Amino acid sequence: MHISTTTQLTYCTNIHPGSNWESTFNSLKEYVPGIKAKVSPDRPFGLGLRLSNKASEELDEEGHLMEFKEWLTQHDLYVFTMNGFPYGNFHDERVKEEVHAPDWTTRERVTYTKRLFEQLVELLPSGMSGGISTSPVSYKYWHASEELKKKAFETGAEHLAEIVLQLGNLESTTGKYLHLDIEPEPDGLLENSEEVVHFFAEYLLPIAIPLLQDRIGITADEAEGLIKKHITVCYDICHFSLAYEEPEYTFQKFADIGIQIGKIQVSAALKILFDEENQDAIWASLARFDEPTYLHQVTEKKDGKVKTYNDLPIVLEQKNDFTELRAHFHVPIFLERFDTLYSTQDHILKVIDYLKKHAVSKHLEIETYTWDVLPKALKRELSESIIREINWLKDRL
Numbered sequence: 011m012h013i014s015t016t017t018q019l020t021y022c023t024n025i026h027p028g029s030n031w032e033s034t035f036n037s038l039k040e041y042v043p044g045i046k047a048k049v050s051p052d053r054p055f056g057l058g059l060r061l062s063n064k065a066s067e068e069l070d071e072e073g074h075l076m077e078f079k080e081w082l083t084q085h086d087l088y089v090f091t092m093n094g095f096p097y098g099n100f101h102d103e104r105v106k107e108e109v110h111a112p113d114w115t116t117r118e119r120v121t122y123t124k125r126l127f128e129q130l131v132e133l134l135p136s137g138m139s140g141g142i143s144t145s146p147v148s149y150k151y152w153h154a155s156e157e158l159k160k161k162a163f164e165t166g167a168e169h170l171a172e173i174v175l176q177l178g179n180l181e182s183t184t185g186k187y188l189h190l191d192i193e194p195e196p197d198g199l200l201e202n203s204e205e206v207v208h209f210f211a212e213y214l215l216p217i218a219i220p221l222l223q224d225r226i227g228i229t230a231d232e233a234e235g236l237i238k239k240h241i242t243v244c245y246d247i248c249h250f251s252l253a254y255e256e257p258e259y260t261f262q263k264f265a266d267i268g269i270q271i272g273k274i275q276v277s278a279a280l281k282i283l284f285d286e287e288n289q290d291a292i293w294a295s296l297a298r299f300d301e302p303t304y305l306h307q308v309t310e311k312k313d314g315k316v317k318t319y320n321d322l323p324i325v326l327e328q329k330n331d332f333t334e335l336r337a338h339f340h341v342p343i344f345l346e347r348f349d350t351l352y353s354t355q356d357h358i359l360k361v362i363d364y365l366k367k368h369a370v371s372k373h374l375e376i377e378t379y380t381w382d383v384l385p386k387a388l389k390r391e392l393s394e395s396i397i398r399e400i401n402w403l404k405d406r407l
Contacts, residue, residue, distance in 0.1 A: 011050040016369065018138075019403065021045075021376040021396055022093050022275070024060035029099040031068035034061060035078065043085050044393050049400045054086050058375040060093040061129075062100070063122045069129060079133065089133040091273055091373050094126045094142040095193055100379070106305045106321075110198070113148035114166035124176055127188055131180050134188075141272040141373055143191040143244035146198030147209070151320065153199070162199060163213040170241055171218035175225060177240040191244035191272035194253075196307035196318045196338055202253040203260045206243060210269060214241065242272030245370075246377065247361055248279040251354035252336050254311045257361045261370055271371040274361065276403060277378060278345065280337040281352040288350050295349040297326055298385040299339050307338040340380045341388070342395065344402040348388065362406050376403060 012018055026041060028034030038057075046055040061069065069075050082088055096109050097119070112118040126142050134140040147166040153159040170190070177188045194200040200209055215234055222233040243264060250260055264271065282296055299306065299322065306322040310332060319325050322337055336354060345353050364370065376399050381392055390398075 019374045020056045020058040022058040024379045031065045034065045048397045056090045059089045092142045110149035139187045141189045146194045146200035148199045167213040167217040171221045174240045189242045189272040193244035195249040203263045242270040244273045246275040248277035251357040252309045273373040275377040277340045278353040282335040292350045301383040
């Protein structure tokens with residue numbers, strides 16, 4: 011939904027089960043009209059659509075795309091952003107590090123992303139920009155040496171150049187501006203703003219510029235402009251809070267070299283503040299978030315550096331003498347505190363304050379995908395929970 015003349019707000023439908031198109035569409039029909047009726051009854055409501063590879067393949071079959079477009083029109087809905095990070099099933103089975111697979115070193119990732127853009131350009135209303143968030147190139151632990159990481163970055167940059175060519179062509183033929191939003195996260199090959207800047211400077215621009223020059227006969231400056239126009243960043247608030255980066259620092263760092271924020275995913279991490287009196291209660295509360303589906307990296311800032319533990323069970327086993335930890339578990343954004351634990355809601359509020367003064371991004375997408383695996387005390391009926399999150403954010407914007 012439009013919350014200003016330029017900015018749109020939605021929630022990501024990766025919260026709903028959908029391994030194929032039939033189950034995805036059924037979930038949308040079950041939940042979305044009721045949610046829209048509560049949060050945007052008299053105005054069109056935009057969706058943050060998530061399609062698995064299989065669902066995307068099936069959407070292209072047997073008139074499904076036309077049927078979906080008609081359903082969107084019937085219910086005063088539209089699609090302006092998509093989540094192209096998870097390729098496979100995202101519910102009811104172990105996901106963990108496989109959320110990165112296949113990564114940007116593979117043709118499968120390129121094919122999937124190109125197909126999503128062909129579908130998004132069909133669904134996107136005229137006069138709107140559209141974006142798709144994606145993996146931060148790969149998962150760090152799949153590349154054991156610096157040489158292997160370098161090779162992953164090089165191949166990823168070559169593949170991203172193909173996306174730039176596709177999006178430039180789509181804009182010239184349809185008039186619709188589309189962007190791919192790279193989403194840094196803990197233990198991704200890109201985790202923070204410094205690594206994003208390094209990737210652009212050392213890999214993406216040096217590799218993609220000559221490729222674009224050769225393919226479409228433009229100058230180096232024109233090629234750089236095209237790359238920075240179509241390859242942007244998905245700023246997931248939870249992820250950047252785990253990197254202990256203040257929003258103003260990150261946004262300014264990107265702006266200084268012309269990297270755009272294609273989408274802001276509004277999400278909150280767990281914040282664990284330790285004190286001597288409540289140690290046992292704090293560890294007991296944290297243990298309630300240990301579940302087998304998703305990867306819950308934990309970060310600690312010590313001596314000015316961020317250390318990452320690649321999953322929650324590691325710190326639960328160690329129980330070291332910590333002062334503060336942050337855990338990659340997307341908790342409800344309206345939640346400031348739970349038991350003896352906190353959330354990084356304060357990071358969301360800082361981003362909101364910044365957005366009131368600076369036009370950072372046109373796309374805001376709430377992404378709390380963990381309702382099924384939250385501790386029982388935090389669970390509510392799904393539609394009620396989504397509506398509460400949207401209204402909480404609307405009130406503060």
